[in-house]
Amino acid sequence: xxxxxxxxxxxxxxxxxxxxxxxxxxxxxxxxxxxxxxxxxxxxxxxxxxxxxxxxxxxxxxxxxxxxxxxxxxxxxxxxxxxxxxxxxxxxxxxxxxxxxxxxxxxxxxxxxxxxxxxxxxxx
Numbered sequence: 001x002x003x004x005x006x007x008x009x010x011x012x013x014x015x016x017x018x019x020x021x022x023x024x025x026x027x028x029x030x031x032x033x034x035x036x037x038x039x040x041x042x043x044x045x046x047x048x049x050x051x052x053x054x055x056x057x058x059x060x061x062x063x064x065x066x067x068x069x070x071x072x073x074x075x076x077x078x079x080x081x082x083x084x085x086x087x088x089x090x091x092x093x094x095x096x097x098x099x100x101x102x103x104x105x106x107x108x109x110x111x112x113x114x115x116x117x118x119x120x121x122x123x124x
Contacts, residue, residue, distance in 0.1 A: 014056075019114060025086060030043075038057075068117075072118065074121060080108055081098050105124060106123075107119060
């Protein structure tokens with residue numbers, strides 16, 4: 001079996017700038033690469049990566065240039081309430097405010113500018 005060296009999620013976007021601002025303002029990302037077709041974000045400790053690619057790019061097969069469905073991204077943070085404050089002050093689409101769950105997490109749900117469901121959680 002082949003060893004995995006790196007795993008990166010890429011989000012297809014119609015608005016790279018808006019998507020970049022969303023993820024940089026809420027999470028521990030720096031912009032590593034920024035172009036008119038692709039943005040590469042990397043956490044300050046360089047352990048996590050997130051790509052944002054223009055959904056109309058020739059690199060994306062036409063059948064996959066649609067709004068996302070059937071998955072969501074989870075970010076586990078120290079304090080979900082801090083992320084909520086930033087999201088609220090920036091006017092981001094909050095689907096569910098922070099609340100305690102039966103499985104020991106404090107959780108909120110957001111929708112990113114591309115329609116991606118974003119779960120933000122903290123251990124209780």
